[in-house]
Amino acid sequence: MSVIRLWLMPFVLLVALLSGCASDPKTPQLSERQFYQEAQDAIGSNNMTLAIERLQGLESRYPFGRYAAQAKLDLIYCHYRALDYEAAAANAERFINTYPDHAQLDYAYYMKGLSSYSVDRGLLERFIPSDFTERDMGPARESFEDFNRLINRFPNSVYAADARQRMVYLRNLLAAYELKAADFYMRRGAYVAAANRGRYIVENFNTSPAVPDGLAIMAKAYAELGLVDLQRSTVNVLRHNYPDHPALDEQGELDYEPGKRGKRSLLSVVSFGLLD
Numbered sequence: 410m411s412v413i414r415l416w417l418m419p420f421v422l423l424v425a426l427l428s429g430c431a432s433d434p435k436t437p438q439l440s441e442r443q444f445y446q447e448a449q450d451a452i453g454s455n456n457m458t459l460a461i462e463r464l465q466g467l468e469s470r471y472p473f474g475r476y477a478a479q480a481k482l483d484l485i486y487c488h489y490r491a492l493d494y495e496a497a498a499a500n501a502e503r504f505i506n507t508y509p510d511h512a513q514l515d516y517a518y519y520m521k522g523l524s525s526y527s528v529d530r531g532l533l534e535r536f537i538p539s540d541f542t543e544r545d546m547g548p549a550r551e552s553f554e555d556f557n558r559l560i561n562r563f564p565n566s567v568y569a570a571d572a573r574q575r576m577v578y579l580r581n582l583l584a585a586y587e588l589k590a591a592d593f594y595m596r597r598g599a600y601v602a603a604a605n606r607g608r609y610i611v612e613n614f615n616t617s618p619a620v621p622d623g624l625a626i627m628a629k630a631y632a633e634l635g636l637v638d639l640q641r642s643t644v645n646v647l648r649h650n651y652p653d654h655p656a657l658d659e660q661g662e663l664d665y666e667p668g669k670r671g672k673r674s675l676l677s678v679v680s681f682g683l684l685d
Contacts, residue, residue: 441471448483457491478508485520489527498524515559519568522555526575546586553579577616584614584623591626604630621647625656632667 439447444467451460464480464487471477481504488497501521505514528548556572556579563569591606603626610623624647631640640663647654648661658664 439466439470441467441474441476444470445476445480448480452483452487455490457487460487461491478504478511481507482513482516485517485524489520489524494524494528498528515563515566515568518555518559518562519566519572522552522559522572522575525555526552526579546583549579549582549586553583580614581617581619584610584617584619587614588619588622588626591623595626595630598633600630600633603627604634621651621654624651625654628656628663629665629667632663632665635667 444463448460448463448467451457451463461484464484467474467476467480468484481500485497485500485504488494488500498521501517501524504511504517505521508514508517511517525548553576556576559566559572560569560576566572587606587610591603591610594600594603594606607623607625607627607630610617610619611627614620614623624643628640628643628647631637631643644657644661644663648657652661656664
């Protein structure tokens with residue numbers, strides 16, 4: 410008798426599991442079309458929580474159905490509207506990997522970039538200005554790459570123009586972050602690091618407003634390091650392209666005197682200016 414009970418145990422557990430799923434209000438027993446239609450109705454009434462539940466239910470019950478691909482696209486949109494940017498970006502990446510030849514692949518790339526850009530922004534920052542150069546630039550870099558992938562693969566996409574405009578903003582944001590880092594190194598006496606950051610700005614963000622300040626920091630760092638030839642060539646570039654920059658005097662020479670920081674401590678030297 411005990412052997413029969415043990416043999417029946419897996420079937421009892423399976424029936425209990427199926428009963429539990431059927432009673433879960435989040436995954437009702439609906440047809441594929443019903444799941445999709447209820448999701449669309451929820452989106453239309455701005456109920457993103459219900460829409461996400463129905464779309465996820467559709468995915469789990471009908472992973473290879475006729476609405477599977479569209480449900481994944483709608484999930485990206487719903488998560489974004491619900492301000493869950495990480496989930497939106499993750500679903501966009503999943504769609505890109507699952508449907509590499511889909512007709513709406515450009516939309517997935519666009520939403521991936523938009524979500525990555527928004528992932529570090531809180532609700533209050535929609536109304537209160539914030540200095541994003543003091544934040545982690547990882548999401549901004551990822552967003553820039555996502556938009557770049559979109560433009561490279563789909564240059565004629567309806568989303569390409571907006572992506573290009575956002576890339577300009579992100580490029581300037583990343584350049585401003587590098588400029589702030591260069592200025593920090595300069596103030597700490599880490600002149601090699603400051604010069605490298607300035608050169609990175611000039612080489613990688615040559616259309617951003619940070620370029621003239623990057624050149625100025627390079628020239629000042631070279632002056633501190635005693636690299637006269639590099640200082641002169643950098644000043645020439647600055648003078649030729651930005652003759653009115655405040656780092657230049659009336660004669661167009663670098664208005665900066667090396668050695669203003671005085672003698673550096675041993676701690677500052679061994680830590681490359683990071684500690685003092």
